[in-house]
Amino acid sequence: MKTLKSLVQGRWHEADSGFANLVNPSNGETVARASSAGIDFPAAYAFARDTGGPALRALTVARRGELLKEVSRAIHQHRDELIALSLLNSGATRKDAKFDLDGATGTLAYYASLARDGGDARFVSLDGGMQLGRTARFWGRHLLVPRQGVAVHINAFNFPAWGFAEKAAQAILAGMPVITKPATSTALVTERCIEIIHEAGILPQGAMSLICGSTGDLLSLLGGQDVLAFTGSADTALKLRSYPNLLSSNTRANLEADSLNAAVLGPGVSDDSDTWDLFLADVFREMTQKTGQKCTAVRRIMVPSDRLASVREALCDRLSGIVVGNPADSSVNMGPLSTADQLQDAVNGIALLRESAELVFGTGERCDGVGAEPGTGFYMAPVLLEAGDPAGSPTLHQHEVFGPVATLMPYDGSPAEASRLVAMAGGTLVTSLYCDDQEFVESFTAETGAFTGRLYLGSKKMADQAPGSGVALPQSLHGGPGRAGGGEELGGLRGIALYSQPVAVQGSRPMVDKLCGEFHSR
Numbered sequence: 001m002k003t004l005k006s007l008v009q010g011r012w013h014e015a016d017s018g019f020a021n022l023v024n025p026s027n028g029e030t031v032a033r034a035s036s037a038g039i040d041f042p043a044a045y046a047f048a049r050d051t052g053g054p055a056l057r058a059l060t061v062a063r064r065g066e067l068l069k070e071v072s073r074a075i076h077q078h079r080d081e082l083i084a085l086s087l088l089n090s091g092a093t094r095k096d097a098k099f100d101l102d103g104a105t106g107t108l109a110y111y112a113s114l115a116r117d118g119g120d121a122r123f124v125s126l127d128g129g130m131q132l133g134r135t136a137r138f139w140g141r142h143l144l145v146p147r148q149g150v151a152v153h154i155n156a157f158n159f160p161a162w163g164f165a166e167k168a169a170q171a172i173l174a175g176m177p178v179i180t181k182p183a184t185s186t187a188l189v190t191e192r193c194i195e196i197i198h199e200a201g202i203l204p205q206g207a208m209s210l211i212c213g214s215t216g217d218l219l220s221l222l223g224g225q226d227v228l229a230f231t232g233s234a235d236t237a238l239k240l241r242s243y244p245n246l247l248s249s250n251t252r253a254n255l256e257a258d259s260l261n262a263a264v265l266g267p268g269v270s271d272d273s274d275t276w277d278l279f280l281a282d283v284f285r286e287m288t289q290k291t292g293q294k295c296t297a298v299r300r301i302m303v304p305s306d307r308l309a310s311v312r313e314a315l316c317d318r319l320s321g322i323v324v325g326n327p328a329d330s331s332v333n334m335g336p337l338s339t340a341d342q343l344q345d346a347v348n349g350i351a352l353l354r355e356s357a358e359l360v361f362g363t364g365e366r367c368d369g370v371g372a373e374p375g376t377g378f379y380m381a382p383v384l385l386e387a388g389d390p391a392g393s394p395t396l397h398q399h400e401v402f403g404p405v406a407t408l409m410p411y412d413g414s415p416a417e418a419s420r421l422v423a424m425a426g427g428t429l430v431t432s433l434y435c436d437d438q439e440f441v442e443s444f445t446a447e448t449g450a451f452t453g454r455l456y457l458g459s460k461k462m463a464d465q466a467p468g469s470g471v472a473l474p475q476s477l478h479g480g481p482g483r484a485g486g487g488e489e490l491g492g493l494r495g496i497a498l499y500s501q502p503v504a505v506q507g508s509r510p511m512v513d514k515l516c517g518e519f520h521s522r
Contacts (some may be wrong), residue, residue: 004034004191004212005204007198007395008044010051010205015039015213020184025091025336026326026369027376032089034184036213044179045221048150052206054178057146059204060122064173065115070202072108075101075161078196082161082189089188090160091335091378093327103472104165107490110158110474111169114493121517122175124493124500129513132506139509141516144500146175147252149225152218152501153252154240156231157183157338158293160190166474167229170489172207174499176227179218183232185339224249227499229489231295234258236483254487254498258400259429259480260299261286262422262511264444265311265471266435267304267413274460279434282458283406284318286470287382288334292404293342296430296470300396301406302421304413312386312408317363319382322404329371336369336378337403343378345369349401350383356393359406364405380404390421397424415440419447427451427482432469434458453480453488 004022005012015035056064075082079101086097126142151171153415155163164180171178182190194210197203198239211218222228222245230240234257240246246253263283269275286298303311325332337343343366350364362383382404389392390409395504411417422431431452435441445455454476456469472478472490479488489495507510 001030002032004032004187006036006212007194007208007210008039009047011068013039018213020213022089022185022188023339023379024088025338026328026372028340028378032188034212036211036216039211039216041216041218042221045150045218048177048179048206048209049148052204052208053148055204056172056177056207057122057148057175059175060118060120061115061123061173062118063125064175065112065118067202068108068115068169068172069112070200071197072105072112073112074196074200074202075108075165075193076105078192079491082192085189085192086160087327090186090338091327093333093335093471096335098123099289100159100161103159107162107166107474108169109174115173119517123516124496125516126207126502128267129509129516130409136509137507139512140504140506141512143503143516144174144497145503147225147227147499147501149176149223149227151176151178151223151227151229153180154215154228154230154232155180155182157186158290158295160186160188161193163231164190166472166490168208170495171227171499172203174496175250176499177207177208179208179211181215183456184213186327187212195418200503203390211451215324218243219243222246222249222251222252224354227252227254229254229498230255232407232478234483234485252498254479254489255485256295256429256479257483257485259295259427259484260397260400260425261296261430261432262300262302262425263298263426263432264302264418264422264434265304266308266433266437266440268437269434271310274463275434275436278458278463278466280314280318282432282466282469283315285468287319287406289470291337292382293338293402294470296472298406298469299400300409300421300425301407302411302445305410306413308408308410312360312384315384319361319384322382323370324367324379324381325370326372326377332370334382334404337380338378340378342402343380346380346401346405347514349399350405352399353385353396353401353405353407356395357387360384360386360408384408391424394424396427397421415443415447419444422448423451425451425483427480427484427486428453429480429484430454430456430469432456432458436460451481453477453484
């Protein structure tokens with residue numbers, strides 16, 4: 001059985017105790033084990049800060065971008081191997097595994113491309129400058145200077161490649177070393193990605209470290225120059241916020257937590273329109289892709305009351321085509337949930353939602369999977385519920401079931417009522433609206449914008465280019481207010497701001513411009 005290793009202080013560390021097992025969710029068999037026992041976390045942290053940090057900061061922004069491009073290529077060269085590991089350890093279908101891997105390499109390549117015009121600049125400027133005195137001789141600009149600490153990344157189980165890559169791309173381009181800690185249950189893919197990068201000798205020593213297993217006392221070491229970026233549950237996010245040293249030193253923390261994302265069908269969308277087709281395709285995809293284990297998945301489907309029956313029928317028809325089972329079987333198009341705990345949480349969560357909503361598709365219980373021995377694996381068929389009184393059912397807006405589960409919610413067809421239902425979740429990563437009525441879109445945006453991190457506007461004029469509401473594009477900000485964590489990442493060069501100190505530089509224009517260069521954040 002494979003034992004996962006951690007990469008600390010520039011070398012691989014293999015524990016000899018304290019192991020947690022990684023399993024194949026398609027059959028429950030153990031495929032690897034992981035532990036961080038024996039790691040000297042203060043030494044690992046110091047090596048990343050004192051060796052990796054200076055090495056990255058000494059490079060131009062353009063050179064850091066070149067390194068990211070090499071990292072993207074190295075991972076892509078092992079794509080088939082990594083897809084196979086994803087099927088083995090995550091239970092992902094081949095299509096879903098590609099989504100994860102290609103998201104990782106695509107985001108790395110995108111951030112590499114942003115740095116192509118960096119020239120000799122070691123910093124990113126937020127603007128082209130401004131006159132501060134009677135003449136332009138006294139000049140000011142805002143600069144992003146790399147923080148001199150360590151970026152600690154704690155990632156979720158659902159995207160073992162994309163999750164680590166998108167955070168690392170921003171930190172490394174900014175000039176900060178990374179210590180990445182994947183969720184132990186699906187760490188097989190992440191460990192192999194880091195191994196590929198390390199074997200290729202792409203990054204400077206200390207620029208990328210890996211912890212497989214517990215973080216030990218690592219988080220208690222973080223101070224004012226460090227950054228913590230986390231993706232996971234709201235409960236864990238709350239615990240992380242409460243670390244005394246993080247509070248006392250104002251350590252930068254970016255948290256992405258629970259999100260009961262909403263898909264809203266606007267009034268007047270006919271069932272023979274491109275907008276209608278896009279709405280159904282997106283909702284179906286977001287319920288079933290990665291077995292619904294996505295932070296951007298649709299959990300609440302809001303439909304004008306007079307269209308509820310049509311939407312219910314159309315969604316149930318599409319969901320009936322899902323074949324749940326072992327991805328090794330060619331007929332399967334949705335795999336298992338990732339762990340036994342995830343399955344049990346989903347079963348319990350559906351039971352809770354059923355106190356406020358009616359089950360209209362699926363059973364909400366574990367099922368046997370095609371291509372798997374009866375009684376093995378963590379399988380669940382898609383579940384669609386329907387709420388009779390969504391405004392009077394707070395549980396539906398507060399409890400996220402992290403699986404192939406969504407709830408239909410009727411509303412009166414007004415932007416005010418739709419916005420009120422969206423806001424009941426206390427903040428989402430993404431809200432999608434499918435509507436061709438400009439007046440409705442504007443009213444909805446005005447009311448809903450404060451409660452979501454991204455507003456995806458589906459309409460007939462963009463339907464043929466729509467990537468789907470669940471895709472976190474690196475060009476756009478990813479994050480959301482309130483319950484969704486209150487953080488933000490990506491958004492092009494805006495994403496490196498988390499890992500940088502903004503500095504207002506004032507002085508003679510030639511000196512300021514030479515210092516800042518011509519590389520601007522856009």
